[in-house]
Every structure is written in structure tokens, then in C-alpha cells.
Amino acid sequence: MKSLFLLPLFLTFFLYTIRAEIRFSEIHSDSRSTILFDEFGFTHSGYLNLTVTDISLMPPGPGPEPDLSFVGFFLCTQDSWLHVLEQLQEGEIQCFLQSSSIIPVLTFNHPQNPTQPTRNLNTSIKVSESNLFTLVFANCIPNLKVSMNVHSVMYNFIPKTTTFDFLSAGKTSLPSIYFIFFLIYLFLGAVWIRTLYKKRLSVHRIHFFMLAVVILKAFNLLFEAEDKSYIKRTGSAHGWDVLFYIFSFLKGITLFILIVLIGTGWSFLKPYLQDKEKKVLIVVIPLQVVSNIAQVVIDEAGPFGENLYTWKQVFLVVDIICCCAVLFPIVWSIKKLREAARTDGKAAVNLMKLTLFRHYYVVVICYIYFTRVVVYALESITSYKYEWTGVVASELATLGFYVFTGYNFRPKMHNPYLAIDDEEEEAAAEALKLDDEFEL
Template sequence: MAKLLPSFFLLTLFAAFSLSSAEIRTSSVRSDWRPIIPFDEFGFTHKGRLELNVFKISFSQQPGPDPDLSRVGFFLCTRDSWIHVVQELEDREIGCALKSDLVKRVYTFDQLKDSDNFSTVFHESDADQYTLLFANCLQPLRVSMDVKSVMYNLEGNDRRDYLSAGKTILPRIYFVFSLAYIVLVALWISVLYKKRLTVFRIHFFMLAVLVLKTLNLLCEAEDKSYIKRTGSAHGWDVLFYIFSFLKGVTLFTLIVLIGTGWSFLKPFLADKEKKVLMIVIPLQVVANIAQVVIDETGPFGHDWVTWKQVFLLVDVVCCCAVLFPIVWSIKNLREAARTDGKAAVNLMKLTLFRQYYIVVICYIYFTRVVVYALETITSYRYLWTSVVAAELATLAFYVFTGYKFKPEAHNPYFVLDDEEEEAAAEQLKLEDEFEL
């Protein structure tokens, strides 16, 4: 039972997250003692294939003079089936996951004979989401090997599709969204040109964020397109990581700058606001490094769970950090309004920043919680819907930010007449009476 818990925890966590891509994956295992090692996950259609090539197989710490190597090998298992397999192991109905009727054995090491490598092609006709796993039921046997796994579905004239069944249309989705952002970039440039007399520095920064998001989507579309056709990204993943990093850093920086009122209400940043930027940017660097490690190593690595947790923690910290400047701005202007009658104007101006604060919270909650929940509960065939939901939310957030903070000579949020100022003062008085 104690031996089952680490593997059960690992697979439970692994099942909660989908890998970013289903490309041809090469993995190296060195003196690994784990009873269960997950390698890859893929959504098969009725014409699915798994090509498994394993080289340089060696053992250390043999459990006995004549070990039963049929208890060591690779198998495929669905998420639902694995829950029942674990139950069988706990109830001692079976002594090894490879002996369960609920798994599909791909290759067991008793077939090795005197060889230290093997190659096999497994045909999968039952459409479902499968995880490729390695079982080692001969403790304390340690295994070393180089594993190359290739998963794909056959389409049309037996053309290979290396993307999972639920992600095969992702190249088109990313390309369509990149076109939408190209339109936004052109529209924003037009606005900046027409309103060039009222343009602030923040507006050019917003243009840079849009451009980086566009390039990020284009690279991701090409990345997924090459993986779909060839099983490899051919270098497009490097560009994707670069633009993803720049997009993430600039987006969080933009939220901080807008939240502090920089370039709108004041031309400078306070020390504590600078500290927020100094925290957010390095954390984004860590988050992007963690993301690269997760994508490149896959779940078979010893530190995969740790890196996954680091990425989630850093992402949450970044999301919380960008909210502080907005809260500080609201608090400072509210306090100033109580001591300075003219400051009632600033309180009225802050209406926009209150709205923005709510929108930022909704955006973070939706993209971090709702999208994750959607990906978890959605059938493997419709995993692309979580991507569409996240990109639609991001697009709506960008449009809202641009519309509310566009350059305008008589923006009602920044210019108030006497009647509006009196209304603001009256509103402040009512709020004070309500608090008392």
C-alpha cells in the first residue's frame, strides 16, 4: 500500500493536466526505482498508433537470481480505468498493474530475451484518451533506458496526425485568433495616428503588448502545425517560448502601470510600485522557465511534479501582485478626497480604475480557474474548447483595456465639468455618512 501512494499521487496530479503537445518524445531514464512512470498522454481515434522504441535497457539491484520480467513493461491506460486498477492493487486482487484486464499491455520485458532494446507498433482501435506508462513491479529493481514514443492517428489516405484527437484543430484556432489581433493592431495604430495629440506613453506600450501577442499566436499556430504534420516543432517552439515570455512580462507590466495611473494621472511610479514590477518580472521569468521544463521533459522526470507546482505558485503570485497597485490607487485617491474638496474629481476619475480592477479579477479568475475546470471536465475530443475560451477571454480583456484607456481629448474619466464635480462631492459625502 505504501508503495502505491507515490505513484497514485503522481498519476492523479498528471491526469489533472494535459501536456502542451503530443510530439515525438524522447526520454532518458536512469536507475529509476519508481513502480509507475508516466510518459505521455494522447487522444486516439479508431485508427490510432503507438510506435515505441526503447534502447540501452539495463538493470541494477536485481531482486533475485531469476526475476519475472513479465512484471516489468509498458502499458496504455485510460484515466477512468486507472482508478479501478489502483483499487484492484489496494484490494490485492492483482499484484502488478500489468496483470490487470483494464490495461492494454504494449510490451513486457520478458520478451527481451538477450537483447537490450526493442521496437514495437501498437494499434489502438478503441477511441479514448490514453496514458503511456511504465510499470516496475520488481522492487528494488532499478531500470535504465532510452525511450522514444511516437503517438499519432491516421487520417484520410493513412496520413499521420501527431496531434491528439482533441487538439488537432488547434493550428487553425491559433491562426484565426492571430488574424483577429492583426486587425486590432491595425485599428490601434489608426487610433494612435488620429489622436496623436492626446497620446500618452502607455498607449505605445499597449501597442507593443498587442504586437507581441500577435507574434505569440502566429508562432504557436506554426508550432502546432508542424507538430501535427511531422511530430516535431522544427524550432518554432523556441520562438513560441520567446514571444510567450515577452508577452507575459509586458502584459503584467501593463496592468501594473495602468493600475497605478502612470501616464494618465501621474508621470512617475512610487517606490512600492517599482517594487511590484521588480517582483512581477523575475517571477514571470521563473514561470516561463518552469513552463519550458514542463513541456520539454514531460511527466516521466523525477522533478516534474515539483516544477508543475512551482509554475502554479508563481503564476498565482504574479496574478495577486498586479492587483496591489490598483488597490493602492483607489485607497490613496479616496483618502485624498476626504481632505481636499478638489480631490473629489480624482475620486470620480477613479471610476474607470474600479471597473478595471473588477475586470482584471474576472480575467484572472476565468483564465486560471474556469479554463482549468473546463479542460478537466471536458471530453478529450473537445479539449480545444478550453483554448478557445481562454483566447476569447484574453481578446475581450485586450479590447476592454484599449477601449477604456484609448487616447481621447475629452475623455469623461479624465475631464469633469462643474456639475460632475459637485456630483462627485455629493457622492463622497453620502459614502462617508454611510460608513459612519
């Protein structure tokens, strides 16, 4: 039974990951045994400043004063967390704060007036061990409700430059990485504009939409770079995160719309969308709104929120639904062409020339699988010092997808989707005739 109780704590420890920065958290009448706050990768010169104000404790009922040494904060690595759970399960300790595997930060039995209903605590400790730590609040007194305001600051001191780095050790290079990718997309945008100008006689409306997607992606990366840069220097995004969320939302919506439009052949094969395709867009756009709201809540609320796990599930489910929805129009297009190819020579040639749709379908699946599954697995198995590799892998996959889409659907004088000469049509009709005779 005790192992079943400890399982959610184990899962929670690995599921909650947030951005590291200066964070202010409010806890109201919370009786959870553990609350996870910030996760941070320290170097050998790491520091934690913790201030807890407006502490209010509500015991479960009349009785002796609770032992407040069983209530407090500690730092813990993933390995030490597993050891603490084993100690609790085997009965070696009664509270997380009693384990020798943790780094104690502060407990509520601070030498102050115990009858005072509201207290303030603060501490500053140096973390000399290079590792990924999580700041955890432990409440080992059953049904004790705790209210408090928590202000936590985690950073690494850089002796060479005598500066503070508020980004986790594995994320300190993210501002430069995002800015490099911004320059790459800026270059791609310039190349695309030049292509549209040179091939302006064969440009379709969708090509301008593709340009908008590239520009939005570039701005998204720029504001992400600025967001991380400000956090790195000051511990706060100073409003850059708002711009990042806006352009991330626009980039996500336009990318999914682009996949739908290309998959249905809009602007290449037909100037309009059918009802089924419009319904896909009507579904995808609101889902992207919900997905982005969930992402903002996850990033900003921090893991102390009781409903954070629910929001994570909402984000994951919505993201999967969006990814699946954009594949349907491509399947419909391929199916219609295949059916038409059985009776019409021109459609048969179209089917041969439209193999790019099938290639695009495969590439979309690979892109979705890599960015949603492979990147997550890479981040899970990679050391905290190399957290940036997950970002690089995801951005490289996205860049490859953009380049593939742009190259294969670039404006051409002789559009491979539409160009069919008489000889090809006659050959296709003859092939269909032979197939029919063979079946008879």
C-alpha cells in the same frame, strides 16, 4: 496502508499532462513502480510505435533472476487506471501488467539472451479504441533500477487524406484556432494604430505600450499556430517552439506591466512611478521569468521527470503571486483618491470620474479567475475530443480583456481622468461641506 500507497499514483495520473508528439526520453537508474510518458487521444485508426534501447537493469542484490514479465509498457485510460488500482488494492493482481483493463505494449521478458546486459526492444501496435490513452512504464519488482532510452511515436491515421496526424484527437484543430486569433489581434493592432493616428494630439506613452502588448500577443499566437502545425504534420516542432516560448515570455511580462501601469494611472495622471509601484514591477518581472522557465521545463521534459510535479507547483505558485501583485497598485490608487476626496473638491470629482479604476480592478480579478480557475475546470470536465474548447475559452477571455482595456483607456481629447470644470469642482466642494456639517 495499501490505499495510501496507491493514492499518489492516482493523483499523478491526473496531474501529468503534456504535449503529444514524437518524444525521446532518457531514464537513468530509476526504481519507480510507474513512470508516465505521453498522453494521446486516439481515434479508431491510432498507432503507437515504441522503441526502447540501451536497457540496463540493476537488481537490488544477489538472488534469483527477476521475472521481467513484471517490467514493461502498457496503454491505459483514466477509467481503466482506476480499475487497475482497485484490483491492486483488493489483491486480485500483483502488477499493473497483469490487469485485463490495460492494453499491453511490450514487456522486458522478450525472447532474447537473458544474460545480455544491454538490450533493445521495439514494437508497433494499432489502437482501434477511440479514447484518451496514457503510455505507462510499470516496474513491479521492488528496488529494481532501470536505465533505458525510450522513443515513442503516437499518431492517428487519416484514411481520407492518407496522412498522419501527430496531434491528439482533441487538439488537431488548434493550429487553425491559434491562427484565427492571430488574425483577430492583427486586426486589433491595425485598428489601434489608426486610433493613435487620428487621436495623436491626446496620445500618451502608455498607448504605444498597449500597441506593443497587442503585437507581441499576435506574434505569440502565430508561432503557437506554427508550432502546433508542425507537430500535427511531423510530430516535431522543428524549432518553432523556441520562438513561441520567447514571445510567450515577452507577452506575459508586458501584459502584467501594462496592468500595473494602468492601475497606477501612469501616463494618465502622472508621468512617473512611485517607489512602491516600482517595487511591484521589480517583483513581477523576475517572477515571470521563473514562471516561464517552469512552463518550458514542464512542456519539454515530459512526465517521466522525477521533479516535474515540483515544477508544476512552482509554476502555479508563481503565477498566483504575479496575479495578486498586479492588483496592489490598483488598490493603492483607489485608496489614495478616496482619502483625498474627503478634503479636496477636485479630488472628489476625480474620484467620481475615476470609477473606471474600480471597474478595471473588478475586470482584472474576473480575467484572472476565469483563465486560472474556470478554464482549468472546463478542461478537467470536458471530453478529450473537445480539449480545444479550453483554449478557445481562454483566448476569448483574453481577447475580451484586451478589448475592454483598449476601449476604456483609448486616447481621448477630453480625458475623463483629468477633465474637471469649475462648476463640477464647486459642486464637489459644496458636497464635501455639507457632509462635514452633517457629521458635526
